[in-house]
Amino acid sequence: MKSLRSSVKKISEVIKKDVDILDSYGNIVCSSNASREGNFIESAEFKNSMLIDPKYNFYMMIEGGSDKEISLASMIVQDKIYEGTADNYQQFLINILKGSYMPIGSDEKIDGLKDKYFIAYCIKLLTSEHFDNAYSLIRNSFYGDSKKWVLPFEDKIVIVKEADFEFDEVKSDARMIKDMINTELYTDASIGVGNIYKGFMNIKKSYDEAVEAVRLGDMFSLPGKIYVINEMLIERLVSFMPFAKAEEMADGILKGNSEDIFDDEMLRTIEVFYKNNLNISDSSRILYIHRNTLLYRLEKIQKATGLDIRKFQDAVTLKISLLLKSRRQI
Amino acid sequence: MAKVTLKHIYKTYPGNVTAVKDFNLEIDDKEFVVLVGPSGCGKSTTLRMIAGLEEVTSGELYIGDRFVNDVAPKDRDIAMVFQNYALYPHMTVYGNMAFGLKLRKTPKPEIDKRVKEAAKILGIEHLLDRKPKALSGGQRQRVALGRAIVREPKVFLMDEPLSNLDAKLRVQMRTEIAKLHKRLETTFIYVTHDQTEAMTMGSRIVVMKDGVIKQVGSPQYVYDHPDNLFVAGFIGSPQMNFINTRSVEKDGKMFAQFDGSSLPIPDDKASIIREKGYVGKDVVMGIRPENLYDGEQFLKEHPDYIIDAKVEVTELMGSETYLYLNVVNTDMIARVDSQSKSKTGETIKLGFDMPKIHMFDKETELSIF
Ligand SMILES: Nc1ncnc2c1ncn2[C@@H]1O[C@H](COP(=O)(O)OP(=O)(O)OP(=O)(O)O)[C@@H](O)[C@H]1O
Ligand SMILES: [Mg+2]
Numbered sequence: 001m002k003s004l005r006s007s008v009k010k011i012s013e014v015i016k017k018d019v020d021i022l023d024s025y026g027n028i029v030c031s032s033n034a035s036r037e038g039n040f041i042e043s044a045e046f047k048n049s050m051l052i053d054p055k056y057n058f059y060m061m062i063e064g065g066s067d068k069e070i071s072l073a074s075m076i077v078q079d080k081i082y083e084g085t086a087d088n089y090q091q092f093l094i095n096i097l098k099g100s101y102m103p104i105g106s107d108e109k110i111d112g113l114k115d116k117y118f119i120a121y122c123i124k125l126l127t128s129e130h131f132d133n134a135y136s137l138i139r140n141s142f143y144g145d146s147k148k149w150v151l152p153f154e155d156k157i158v159i160v161k162e163a164d165f166e167f168d169e170v171k172s173d174a175r176m177i178k179d180m181i182n183t184e185l186y187t188d189a190s191i192g193v194g195n196i197y198k199g200f201m202n203i204k205k206s207y208d209e210a211v212e213a214v215r216l217g218d219m220f221s222l223p224g225k226i227y228v229i230n231e232m233l234i235e236r237l238v239s240f241m242p243f244a245k246a247e248e249m250a251d252g253i254l255k256g257n258s259e260d261i262f263d264d265e266m267l268r269t270i271e272v273f274y275k276n277n278l279n280i281s282d283s284s285r286i287l288y289i290h291r292n293t294l295l296y297r298l299e300k301i302q303k304a305t306g307l308d309i310r311k312f313q314d315a316v317t318l319k320i321s322l323l324l325k326s327r328r329q330i
Numbered sequence: 331m332a333k334v335t336l337k338h339i340y341k342t343y344p345g346n347v348t349a350v351k352d353f354n355l356e357i358d359d360k361e362f363v364v365l366v367g368p369s370g371c372g373k374s375t376t377l378r379m380i381a382g383l384e385e386v387t388s389g390e391l392y393i394g395d396r397f398v399n400d401v402a403p404k405d406r407d408i409a410m411v412f413q414n415y416a417l418y419p420h421m422t423v424y425g426n427m428a429f430g431l432k433l434r435k436t437p438k439p440e441i442d443k444r445v446k447e448a449a450k451i452l453g454i455e456h457l458l459d460r461k462p463k464a465l466s467g468g469q470r471q472r473v474a475l476g477r478a479i480v481r482e483p484k485v486f487l488m489d490e491p492l493s494n495l496d497a498k499l500r501v502q503m504r505t506e507i508a509k510l511h512k513r514l515e516t517t518f519i520y521v522t523h524d525q526t527e528a529m530t531m532g533s534r535i536v537v538m539k540d541g542v543i544k545q546v547g548s549p550q551y552v553y554d555h556p557d558n559l560f561v562a563g564f565i566g567s568p569q570m571n572f573i574n575t576r577s578v579e580k581d582g583k584m585f586a587q588f589d590g591s592s593l594p595i596p597d598d599k600a601s602i603i604r605e606k607g608y609v610g611k612d613v614v615m616g617i618r619p620e621n622l623y624d625g626e627q628f629l630k631e632h633p634d635y636i637i638d639a640k641v642e643v644t645e646l647m648g649s650e651t652y653l654y655l656n657v658v659n660t661d662m663i664a665r666v667d668s669q670s671k672s673k674t675g676e677t678i679k680l681g682f683d684m685p686k687i688h689m690f691d692k693e694t695e696l697s698i699f
Contacts, residue, residue: 137429180414182381182383221347288560
């Protein structure tokens with residue numbers, strides 16, 4: 001970006017005219033006159049411009065410049081443009097996340113992006129002191145991956161990914177980032193993942209969900225610190241309940257038994273039982289307990305609450321009741 | 331180089347899940363300790379507390395002689411290797427190993443020295459100029475280890491570093507990590523849920539369940555002398571067979587009696603049963619699959635160690651055969667010679683190598699012998 005700016009400046013000094021670099025939406029992303037950066041140029045004024053980067057659709061514009069000046073200058077600038085592309089995309093995405101992006105210029109230019117699907121992750125570090133290093137680490141990990149963009153946004157690092165509906169891959173990316181932050185930077189992070197949406201204007205929606213996922217993860221003390229909003233519908237619903245009402249409802253179902261019966265071992269049992277689709281054999285194998293021990297624990301729940309969580313309906317009721325109880329005020 | 335000491339360590343997560351309870355362990359300098367146990371037993375939590383990634387709720391943690399409960403992870407002289415890692419695609423192997431040090435602003439000559447040393451130890455010196463995409467799976471894994479080695483830590487912490495690898499590479503890397511430990515002469519703490527991995531790698535294994543240590547010892551000792559039913563069942567594959575029996579004394583001889591059958595208990599074990607007051611009591615008898623026989627020679631030599639068993643399935647496993655059996659209404663597995671003549675559906679004579687049996691208290695699940 002720096003070198004791009006300095007070459008733009010040099011050209012401007014020679015021809016005594018302002019030289020601007022625009023993205024395809026008309027944003028001035030770099031200019032010989034710094035005060036012009038961030039302004040929009042109406043598509044009608046694109047006439048003094050030349051496409052200098054067909055891959056990312058960057059234009060160079062010299063207001064009142066002759067064709068010869070423009071074509072000469074574009075040759076000089078073209079070499080430098082690639083160093084600037086990442087930064088340009090960043091600004092574009094940041095504007096989208098802020099909700100301040102206004103599509104201008106002809107619709108044709110953004111049509112390609114309109115039909116694509118996107119997903120956003122948000123990475124919230126335990127402490128801000130490692131922010132720059134974490135940002136650098138993540139960017140380097142995804143270097144050359146043309147379907148992922150990494151950007152700093154407020155106190156978070158955001159990854160926007162062109163989605164292909166592979167939630168497994170989304171999760172493994174998140175696990176990788178978390179383990180890398182742990183092992184390379186010696187600190188921890190929570191990672192939220194939003195839903196997949198069509199069209200780049202919805203990246204904000206996905207991002208907002210990713211942020212919400214992290215908030216919910218903390219609120220319900222969910223293990224693992226990787227939170228996928230797609231898997232958190234019940235938590236989302238419960239989070240809207242007033243606290244007093246939630247307690248009241250949970251107590252009604254748990255019948256004041258929550259302390260005695262739902263100890264660590266029992267909660268762990270329930271967690272595994274749910275994760276294994278209410279399957280007794282699989283759950284007892286994973287918990288490394290005898291099948292009868294598991295049945296005994298399930299009976300204990302039934303005696304205390306009347307809920308037989310081998311039945312789907314009762315399993316859902318208990319799940320929600322426990323969530324109502326476990327929510328923390330944060 | 332440092333020992334690591336955990337004294338009465340507890341971890342309660344917000345939301346009140348107690349993941350680790352009263353964990354006490356002294357890990358010697360240069361030791362290779364493996365934490366093993368089923369999913370959710372608190373292995374990662376324990377390791378992450380040692381790393382400083384999780385706060386210790388109560389108890390004392392020492393690395394060397396230093397009390398480190400409140401010391402930041404980066405100041406603990408540790409390095410971590412976890413399951414999920416990425417190599418930076420546009421950087422060379424050298425760059426990948428140097429990156430973490432660069433972030434920590436280590437001087438260049440020092441980085442150079444450490445990267446070259448680590449590469450030598452790992453046998454990847456000739457790959458330093460390569461980009462990750464030109465590496466094999468095993469070489470990549472070594473680069474990932476290299477990143478930890480260049481930090482020159484006093485303690486290595488590894489959490490299931492091999493579980494993303496295919497079976498063959500996993501076996502190969504186990505040996506490599508064990509060798510690495512010998513070369514580096516540094517303390518290794520390694521987490522796995524895989525008991526085979528634990529048995530083949532550690533000089534000592536710590537078996538955990540529900541946040542509690544169930545037994546600590548050398549792999550061989552824990553295998554031969556499990557302290558309780560859980561450890562007996564968890565360590566060893568296929569797992570130990572268990573039968574509910576009653577110890578009965580007849581004419582000065584002790585027998586394990588069950589469902590109309592009985593097997594004589596050798597004298598040395600019988601006297602333990604007497605001493606500990608288990609005569610006439612219900613106990614759980616355990617016998618490992620390799621201590622069951624269907625061969626003629628054993629059956630001839632030990633005519634009184636035999637019970638009828640129904641063969642439900644046979645499975646040829648290379649040099650041996652697994653027999654899945656029903657023995658007086660209990661499912662059992664026997665690991666017998668591949669020359670075994672036993673066939674599915676047959677009722678066979680099954681020999682119990684009685685001097686090798688274990689007994690456990692039915693209530694406390696603790697080992698009697
Ligand atoms: N951040 C967290 N918040 C709340 N509970 C947690 C958190 N992390 C882990 N737990 C819970 O603590 C218990 C122990 O988890 P831990 O990850 O230490 O187990 P593990 O032995 O490493 O299991 P695995 O073999 O599955 O990795 C589990 O019940 C888990 O759900
Ligand atoms: Mg774990």
